[in-house]
Amino acid sequence: LRLSNGGSHCDGRLEVFYNRTWGRELDDSWDLNDADVVCRQLDCGSALQAYNSSQYSHGAGPVWLTGVECLGNESALHHCNRPPTGQSDASDDVGFLCSGWFLSVTLLLQMGQTTTVCPGLRHLKLRLVGRGGHCSGRVEVYYNGSWGTVCDDQWDFSDAEVVCKQLGCGHAITATTVAAFGEGRGPVWLDDMQCRGNESLLWECPLVEWGRHNCKHREDAGVVCSGKLRITTACPCILIKNIFGLKHIFSFAFTEFKELKLVSDRHDCAGRVEVFYNGTWGSVCSNNMRVVTIGVICQQMGCGNTGTLDKKFGEEGSGPKWLDNINCFGYESVLWQCPSLPWGQNKC
Numbered sequence: 001l002r003l004s005n006g007g008s009h010c011d012g013r014l015e016v017f018y019n020r021t022w023g024r025e026l027d028d029s030w031d032l033n034d035a036d037v038v039c040r041q042l043d044c045g046s047a048l049q050a051y052n053s054s055q056y057s058h059g060a061g062p063v064w065l066t067g068v069e070c071l072g073n074e075s076a077l078h079h080c081n082r083p084p085t086g087q088s089d090a091s092d093d094v095g096f097l098c099s100g101w102f103l104s105v106t107l108l109l110q111m112g113q114t115t116t117v118c119p120g121l122r123h124l125k126l127r128l129v130g131r132g133g134h135c136s137g138r139v140e141v142y143y144n145g146s147w148g149t150v151c152d153d154q155w156d157f158s159d160a161e162v163v164c165k166q167l168g169c170g171h172a173i174t175a176t177t178v179a180a181f182g183e184g185r186g187p188v189w190l191d192d193m194q195c196r197g198n199e200s201l202l203w204e205c206p207l208v209e210w211g212r213h214n215c216k217h218r219e220d221a222g223v224v225c226s227g228k229l230r231i232t233t234a235c236p237c238i239l240i241k242n243i244f245g246l247k248h249i250f251s252f253a254f255t256e257f258k259e260l261k262l263v264s265d266r267h268d269c270a271g272r273v274e275v276f277y278n279g280t281w282g283s284v285c286s287n288n289m290r291v292v293t294i295g296v297i298c299q300q301m302g303c304g305n306t307g308t309l310d311k312k313f314g315e316e317g318s319g320p321k322w323l324d325n326i327n328c329f330g331y332e333s334v335l336w337q338c339p340s341l342p343w344g345q346n347k348c
Contacts, residue, residue: 001041001042002017003038005095010097010098011125013059014093014095014096016077021330021331022331023061023064023065024062024063024064025094026065026093027065027067029069032050032072033070034068034077035050035094036070037070037075037076037079038098041075041076044098045098047096047098048096048097048098049096051095051096068081068082124142124143125142126140126141126163127140127167128223130182134169135170136181137222137223138179138180138184139163139202141202143189148186149186149187149189151188153191153214154193155175157175160174160224161197162195162197162199163202169227170226171225172224172225174224175223178218179219182220183217188211188213189210190203192207193221194207258334260300269303270310273297274317277343280320281317282317283316283319283320284321284323285325285347287347288326291309292329295307296334320344321344321346323343324340324348325340325346326339327340
């Protein structure tokens with residue numbers, strides 16, 4: 001399952017992966033009970049709103065599910081009741097907003113013997129906007145109903161470290177300034193950040209005031225993170241003895257930082273394909289490259305979902321040839337999720 005076309009992975013139109021293809025759920029009576037199940041399944045808390053297709057636009061894939069009816073206590077969507085095939089006339093895509101990134105604020109007002117509790121919610125989200133994966137880019141924050149940027153005044157490695165950890169992207173490699181990933185739009189929400197580096201959320205860092213700044217978008221801050229932390233079962237392993245004397249064996253590995261770009265002096269969405277791997281930019285061979293693979297590249301670069309192969313575009317790259325015989329299926333979000341020869345091995 002995934003949520004698409006929203007502001008985060010906990011917000012958007014519901015899509016289901018089946019038979020090696022992302023497809024849709026259609027349901028005219030989608031409600032919070034159904035949405036609750038999906039939010040929990042995606043580790044996104046509970047459902048706050050259930051929408052029809054008008055909120056997130058219509059999907060384009062095949063229809064995999066229709067008329068699902070959940071009680072709300074199921075652990076996964078496939079445990080919910082579904083009508084027999086052909087007995088649902090649902091026509092609307094479904095989507096929802098989960099509580100994943102909501103910050104609950106409770107104000108306690110002491111008045112003699114009486115305590116008044118005033119609950120409030122403020123929707124806060126964080127993302128990186130750029131080209132080459134979700135672990136590098138311009139820092140943007142969703143606040144008060146709008147996406148905005150962070151100013152680079154006093155922006156440093158400690159601030160970048162908090163962003164990378166919050167997004168599950170490992171550790172900070174670089175804190176970028178002067179709109180290194182391009183100028184954003186909308187309000188500048190944060191300025192003069194003074195994180196210590198040990199905060200779990202960016203908005204836990206000392207800050208002046210939301211929306212108060214003296215910046216232009218040419219000062220937008222960004223980060224480059226090391227990549228996702230994943231736990232594997234393969235050795236070499238790290239043996240850890242905790243304070244209770246129990247032994248636990250874990251194998252930790254950081255996914256190597258990778259990035260994608262199109263090299264061209266004239267175009268943003270056309271050029272020689274290059275990949276950053278093992279600390280070096282290198283090229284991609286075109287052997288057996290199909291239109292599906294080209295579509296993955298275009299989507300990763302934010303340049304639509306299709307394109308054409310031009311083997312004579314510009315000058316030949318000078319670095320290593322990192323990838324060859326790439327065979328994407330179309331559901332991948334980044335090029336290196338596609339099957340290919342091992343990194344650095346090629347026949348070109």
